[in-house]
Amino acid sequence: MIIYFSGTGNSRHVASLLQQRMKGEMVKIDAKSIDTASTTHLSPDSDEPLIWVFPIYSWGVPPVVVKYMSTINGDLARNKHYMVCTCGDDIGLAHKQWRDIMRSRGWNAVTAYSVQMPNTYVTFPGFDIDTEEVEADKLSRCDKR
Numbered sequence: 330m331i332i333y334f335s336g337t338g339n340s341r342h343v344a345s346l347l348q349q350r351m352k353g354e355m356v357k358i359d360a361k362s363i364d365t366a367s368t369t370h371l372s373p374d375s376d377e378p379l380i381w382v383f384p385i386y387s388w389g390v391p392p393v394v395v396k397y398m399s400t401i402n403g404d405l406a407r408n409k410h411y412m413v414c415t416c417g418d419d420i421g422l423a424h425k426q427w428r429d430i431m432r433s434r435g436w437n438a439v440t441a442y443s444v445q446m447p448n449t450y451v452t453f454p455g456f457d458i459d460t461e462e463v464e465a466d467k468l469s470r471c472d473k474r
């Protein structure tokens with residue numbers, strides 16, 4: 330099962346590549362997932378890996394993903410969980426945050442991977458989208474990574 334959130338498509342691309350190779354259901358996290366009243370029921374097979382795919386937001390897990398994880402009421406303790414994030418540059422300690430959430434839920438965090446993708450962070454002064462050359466270079470390495 331691949332559970333993904335994507336703001337602008339980079340992480341959806343990576344989630345789709347993983348789905349092509351590994352099969353399994355794709356579960357999309359969207360705006361409804363932050364409805365405080367909602368609960369999410371997931372029922373993966375016990376031997377099925379769970380791949381969490383999302384972009385890095387401010388060196389962390391996007392709040393919508395954190396919120397979504399808190400709404401899950403299925404038994405995911407038997408599954409192996411993997412994090413596959415996309416980032417423009419670096420992930421900071423996002424893998425640690427993800428592991429901490431996993432631990433708090435009693436879920437088995439196996440390992441975390443990151444894939445550099447075109448940058449979408451333009452909020453801070455000095456931050457911007459990539460040049461066309463940098464963007465092309467990241468995209469050329471993405472699928473193999």
Ligand SMILES: Cc1cc2nc3c(=O)[nH]c(=O)nc-3n(C[C@H](O)[C@H](O)[C@H](O)COP(=O)(O)O)c2cc1C
Pocket residue numbers: 334335336337338339340341383384385386387388389415416417418419420421446447448449450451452
């Ligand atoms: C609000 C925001 C915060 C971001 N923070 C980071 C960051 O801390 N480190 C980083 O390398 N990229 C950061 N990025 C860039 C994205 O993680 C990256 O471009 C990602 O591939 C976008 O994936 P998406 O298209 O699935 O949303 C940020 C982007 C946004 C919009």
